[in-house]
Amino acid sequence: MTSIQKQIILTKKASTTLHEIKLSQLNLLLKNISKALVDNAKTIIIENKKDVAKMNIDNPLYDRLLLNETRIEAIANSITKVIKLPFPFNKSIEKKNLPNGILLEKITTPLGVVAAIFESRPNVVADIATLCLKSGNACVLKGSKDAHHTNVAIVAIIHKELKKLKLPIHLVLLLPPDRKVVNELFTATKYIDVIIPRGSNSLIEFVRKNSLVPVIETGAGVCHVYVHEKANLQMAISIAVNAKTSRPSVCNAIDTILVDEKISSFFLPLLAIEFEKKQVAIIADPRTYKILKGYSKLAKANNEDFYKEHLSLTCSIKIVKDTKQALGHINEHGTKHSEAIITEDKKTATQFLKMVDAAAVYHNASTRFTDGEEFGLGAEVGISTQKLHARGPFALEKLVTEKWILKGNGQIR
């Protein structure tokens, strides 16, 4: 048995201690962690600087990696919000007497051990650990080399608070940032109940291909805004600019704008003026390219470009014939994350909302709202882009499983 396997088994064992813990203790733990993060912000930032120093500022992951006092406070506030949310386990979902007299009840219970594999963002460590604890789960965390100093600093703070309350530190297990250890997660079906890869498409693909433990896919978002012929163009520009530029490194930022051909020659130059101000690079299909000739950062799109999640100030633009073609394009290129239509035509909007197969579908709003906090669910483990168990923000309420309880007095069938 490897040392990693031993650690994972200890985490599984630790998870059962949460069956007996008082709920008030759990909330106290989270409160203490939240406070300790702010109190130790300077230590975290020192460690974060070691990580940041190794990364090129042009790297789209740079912004994700960077921590400052404001961001640490945001993480701590996020935990405070989690404290206020109801505990998601031991909830009775359904209760009925069967005709044979058996009392049948469906309740929620913790998943057990949740494993997360993620890339640069260091807030993920605190978010996932506290969400798992609040939902009665232990967690196994595997971050990237890029953020390792930061991750170690944050987990050390969490461990200190676990110890203070005499809880096993294995409730939150941080693995070394080494791809090899991931294989040990993949085969630990007996000790890990779900694996959540959070990051690039290639990471998710890697986990999906290799894990025997059930996977919840999250994160990769090739998202679209479709500007319909009957769009309020001012609104369309405002939403497109927001969805592309307000935080380009995150998954709910858009990658492609689809423009109805009937308004394209009027709309695109207006959009370009605003994109120019924000220094957005445009990758254009041939017709868009023709209209925007002269734009400072313009390139011709090849077929592959429309499958790309840019994670930077780059935007693909394509002109479409009609809503049907827009739907076809989204269906082919989207990753079932967040998709928007801008139109004043209700019938078209309804059709779009119905036909697009994605976690979140928008009418006249920015895709940037796909987020647990924004949806009022609290911090999230990730944005699920698959269809089972959780879809969209994978937040506290979904970090549980169900169990059927049957109480009888000798019933046989």
Next chain:
Amino acid sequence: MTSIQKQIILTKKASTTLHEIKLSQLNLLLKNISKALVDNAKTIIIENKKDVAKMNIDNPLYDRLLLNETRIEAIANSITKVIKLPFPFNKSIEKKNLPNGILLEKITTPLGVVAAIFESRPNVVADIATLCLKSGNACVLKGSKDAHHTNVAIVAIIHKELKKLKLPIHLVLLLPPDRKVVNELFTATKYIDVIIPRGSNSLIEFVRKNSLVPVIETGAGVCHVYVHEKANLQMAISIAVNAKTSRPSVCNAIDTILVDEKISSFFLPLLAIEFEKKQVAIIADPRTYKILKGYSKLAKANNEDFYKEHLSLTCSIKIVKDTKQALGHINEHGTKHSEAIITEDKKTATQFLKMVDAAAVYHNASTRFTDGEEFGLGAEVGISTQKLHARGPFALEKLVTEKWILKGNGQIR
């Protein structure tokens, strides 16, 4: 592109026709299928006989495979019950106005295309096809060679009814019973939304190892009855006999009886009298073996035996020291399907119900009730033994996914 891939793509396309269909049409379709199965019972039985003729009567799958008029009527009745259930899609789960004015709604939608891989039982074809149709899904079915004549006959009847209502027959696609085609399902992530393996542990393991499409594991049940020292022994015998012998070939039948050592020398001989009548073969741990010496079908258990799903009139028996050891044994050997405790002691029962990590946990009742119909959920696609999405009977209500719909008037973040 292979011919199988082409068929799967046609099924994906066909699935979108269900977005537009009137609900009354869907129920009419199911009604027609139910009636047609009964009307064509003789044809089905003729085809079933071809399958049954190839199987040895001692094969534990023989009983699963066999169809007669009563069983066909049961299938048809099952469909009638599905008709009466509410449609599980387009249900609003949550609806709220966000502080920014966006109207946020979570609704259920069909999964899209559901693939099922299963072994001998021919009722599976009708059950899964009708459950999928009722929930707005198309399905891809891959049965075993053993039941292929029967499966073809049933699907032909369904296709006839689809055609009558001018619906695409690809809504229900039956693949050839060839393991090779399974690999094409595993990689069809773009066209298939979930794969459900229904059958033996080795089938499930094979699917879990190889599928890139998300999997819901169902079926394999190594189930236990734990007879606590404070059990009503008459009740314990009645439940153990029922759970073992009423239909030994199904997954909710028990495989192992755990007996508290304090009552074992009294309880086991009583149990043996009843097991003798039903010709149950006993595989015993050393202490049980000693007590039951002289029983006609007695064998010594090796370690592996306690991991076996017998699917026949064979029962493993083991004496345990206390509840803790019983829980430890179940945790190690169970497949998280159905577990029961027989006791008059409420505190122990509560602990058992809490600590056992399984889809269905029983106090003083037979595990044989783990079943969609018995739970009042209608027919099921299988019994989920994993923790995500659906646990226990995977019935109509879980054959959907969720979608967040956001309606705004220009909101940006």
